[in-house]
Amino acid sequence: MLLRMSTLFLRTLREDPADAEVPSHKLLVRGGFVRRAAPGVYTWLPLGKLVLDNIADLVREEMNGIGGQEVLLPALLPREYYEASNRWTEYGDTVFRLQDRKGADYMLGPTHEELFTLLVKGEFTSYKDFPVVLYQIQEKFRDEARPRAGILRGREFHMKDAYSFDIDDAGLQRSYDLHRGAYVRIFDRLGLKYVIVSAMSGSMGGSASEEFLAETEYGEDTFVRSTGSDYAANVEAVRTPAPPHLPVEGLPEAVVHHTPDTPTIQTLVDFLNGAALGREFTAADTLKNVLVKTRRPGEAAWEILGIGLPGDREVDMKRLEAAVYPAEVALLDEADFAAHPYLVKGYVGPNALLANKLRYLVDPRIVEGTVWTTGADQHDHHVVDLVCGRDFTPDGTIEAAEVREGDPSPDGTGTLYTARGIEIGHIFQLGRKFTDTFGLDALGPDGKPKRVTMGSYGIGVSRLVAAVVEQSHDDKGIVWPRSVAPADVHVVGTGKGEQIEVAVRLAEELAAQGVRVLVDDRKGVSPGVKFTDSELLGIPTTVVVGKKLAEGLVELRDRAGGGHSEIALDATVATVAALVKDA
Amino acid sequence: MLLRMSTLFLRTLREDPADAEVPSHKLLVRGGFVRRAAPGVYTWLPLGKLVLDNIADLVREEMNGIGGQEVLLPALLPREYYEASNRWTEYGDTVFRLQDRKGADYMLGPTHEELFTLLVKGEFTSYKDFPVVLYQIQEKFRDEARPRAGILRGREFHMKDAYSFDIDDAGLQRSYDLHRGAYVRIFDRLGLKYVIVSAMSGSMGGSASEEFLAETEYGEDTFVRSTGSDYAANVEAVRTPAPPHLPVEGLPEAVVHHTPDTPTIQTLVDFLNGAALGREFTAADTLKNVLVKTRRPGEAAWEILGIGLPGDREVDMKRLEAAVYPAEVALLDEADFAAHPYLVKGYVGPNALLANKLRYLVDPRIVEGTVWTTGADQHDHHVVDLVCGRDFTPDGTIEAAEVREGDPSPDGTGTLYTARGIEIGHIFQLGRKFTDTFGLDALGPDGKPKRVTMGSYGIGVSRLVAAVVEQSHDDKGIVWPRSVAPADVHVVGTGKGEQIEVAVRLAEELAAQGVRVLVDDRKGVSPGVKFTDSELLGIPTTVVVGKKLAEGLVELRDRAGGGHSEIALDATVATVAALVKDA
Incomplete structure (x- = not known):
């Protein structure tokens, strides 16, 4: 892959957008990754689309790794299925609703439990067919009351949603554990700092449920952690430890x-x-x-x-x-x-x-x-x-009292304190809520129908783009982890024609080696502007073809570590290709 | 890639679906590629998703080849931009409309000229920035009065839409020609039989416009062809040749x-x-x-x-x-x-x-x-x-009279006859309709603003899946061209344990060579059912591991040509890998 900045549909901005408060929003707009189209609705420009695709591919790889099968459901969801589960009503104002020309009601899919349940019911009938894990990576719609923070909380966004179907609780636990493992690998590969918290399942119903929260001060989810252990939980999920019962004998009269x-x-x-x-x-x-x-x-x-x-x-x-x-x-x-x-x-x-x-x-x-x-x-x-x-x-x-800093940790070790995070993943053991609604049974080995049990597992794919930036930036711009960066290497040709020509030649040779390259081949743009753009865009490795070219040298810069070094022009392709391959 | 039928989310059907009339609808449902979710709204099952992705990737490759840059715009389009172009009104009942919780109007994007124009206006300002070609592969929505023929005419479907922006008419012509060339390569690589017809541009306005029609008896577009030349046109676009003027002198009085x-x-x-x-x-x-x-x-x-x-x-x-x-x-x-x-x-x-x-x-x-x-x-x-x-x-x-078979061809050679086709691509020279609406100018070399001119280019990506099947099937099932097939090879293990074990081993070895493999490793399923499924699914090459395994032989079947041959088990991986690579 070779992108040329002379023709790339990209204009970086020096100023933060007026409506932006959080770093990821500012930097993704300034770096030309996204543009706002409507409140909470964004356009992905070429570099942003590449990052989004990289994350989606990484998610896909890990989902395929646990046997997930990719499908694609529609966004237009007929009312009848959501009436059956009562979610047509429960969703209230939080979903987009519309009518077709015949007056039939639809919602724009915020999540797809109903249709996946029906889909499996339509195909699979025997216990031998299970377990099955289906997933999709798809645009979702939610009519947020206060869309905010750019793509962190949008009204149209990309999600990976997966659904597991098992014939018994042990199977559901296995499917749940597989997803938990895949999520850990996904977020680790993205280089994210995150915690896994116990969670209530909100409108999903069901029992066991955990959230993956990327830790950042601008996260809108509050959670509590223990000073003395790994305990972390959503505030909603904190179970208050009950003190021991006391004898009532001898207490004064009321x-x-x-x-x-x-x-x-x-x-x-x-x-x-x-x-x-x-x-x-x-x-x-x-x-x-x-x-x-x-x-x-x-x-x-x-x-x-x-x-x-x-x-x-x-x-x-x-x-x-x-x-x-x-x-x-x-x-x-x-x-x-x-x-x-x-x-x-x-x-x-x-x-x-x-x-x-x-x-x-x-x-x-x-x-x-x-x-x-x-x-x-x-x-x-x-x-x-x-x-x-x-x-x-x-x-x-009832768990209705506020949780306070300093409260004893429910696991008995340490006290609680509050932290903030971005919800990047959520795994649920839904159980039989939806399979009961739609009567999804599998014929057991004994010839009797057995109610299927279900899990649902979401990852906010577009939100991850913002979460990565929240955790990985400095005052100059984004610092992309290589796993999601829009390119491996940014070759910057400064100054006059020859340096740009060499930069382009290097870029072409690197691309021929399978390295993903962005080359700054713009003429009439000062080196200062090019370096500023390069730091803003945050490609992991930069090769500067500048003044030292006369001595046969180019400069290698590491965006994350900030290290600079000079290497021989002749050695550049091999060095950089090896560096990318080893990463 | 290795898919195992024992776990694949796939159930083929022996009966045509009751609502299906055209071959592609019948076969894509029977083969478990798609399932209906609502009128004109479909779910893509694993094999269908693979075909859809293959086509999208092929389209992407050719679009990148002409310098197209991929972006992704939202489906939720605010009313204001469509008011400006008057299409909020013009679309009438043919689009889905909705309001958000604040009562703001949106439509679900049927096509994106307005937003692309605004997007370019937001970034590019100088003649040096142009030309630029942007495209997206995205779900589109149209509230068809009569959704029909499965995914041939759906209400939620996948399109590649591209937009070119040039500073002058010659540039627009070049961009148009580049797209025309890319479309020819795309449809050729898909193995489609198609014609390019002159077209009126319908609600798009503008001047030069051509449609790519895949020829099939079930197409809903009628067009005319000449018996004596390559002339082909939409009926709406036929220009009636005017006879020579005659002298009025000497004619009798009225x-x-x-x-x-x-x-x-x-x-x-x-x-x-x-x-x-x-x-x-x-x-x-x-x-x-x-x-x-x-x-x-x-x-x-x-x-x-x-x-x-x-x-x-x-x-x-x-x-x-x-x-x-x-x-x-x-x-x-x-x-x-x-x-x-x-x-x-x-x-x-x-x-x-x-x-x-x-x-x-x-x-x-x-x-x-x-x-x-x-x-x-x-x-x-x-x-x-x-x-x-x-x-x-x-x-x-005015061109309002019916066109009849036998009318002289407008190009002067031959006479017209009627044929049917499926619109798979459409290219337009839009001109300045939208750039006038939104005032998209580029500063010219003389420092004066110059109105940008625009082209718009669509390909029905999901419709192509159906178009390919319409042209490439027989009475047993689909015959996928290798360029879009969900797998290169279908390895079918018949009979008892050993044959299935060998089939799985072969499949794994082929997959390790980079061959995309579907293996029928189902136990307790008769060879007849497996062969019927294999023909229905239409993978280009089938390897049957059957009775002759005892003699060290497997059978190679060619879905398109129908040829059968026996080859040595030991030679299978090398033979099939070479066959796939050469294709």
């Missing part, structure tokens, strides 16, 4: 106090500490009861849910949403309180909820034998020394 | 006759021949005047158009539409006749039209000195011996 004008935790704590009750109260001693309502998909009625958590913690809505998924969550309105007059705003306690058969779930820290100050279910009253397991018994636990 | 109850050509001819006028009349002696109305884009008012043509010919609506494009055409209704009482239904002549300043265009055969019988603009009256150029002078000519 007593209701008149606590005028104390509807908030702070006013309550201040009142109690001013009331000379013989001990000091903190927010952590109080039991805050947050009321929400939830509604399961397809149902009309909302159900009230009381959530009890220590008074020094807030409810994290994303954790709450993940905990109740696939039900949706809303706050109570005045009508709800009017319909349930025993719920006294600001003074709700466990017992009014439990006595009225409303669902009451508590933070895992609230275990038997813990002692709480909480609402007494009447205005201006709280109860002190209410004991869990003695005075009230919750319906269960 | 006479109005009472011709009661003769509103049609046939009743008129019958009446005249019964009226003892001293000569025999035929339909070809009469001048039929057809009234339509046209409306230019963006205008509210319709304009009446009279079309004069020999009475033995009908108006061909597609030719008429192409002739008046971009105006639209409609028939007159009662209100139009009421508003123009001098237009006497069934008896319209040239003179009422011309006297009332209505536009009157005639078939090119109606030249000065030709003598006609036509309507006299009063009920039950016709005029005989009305002479063109003496008694009426039309406003010009």
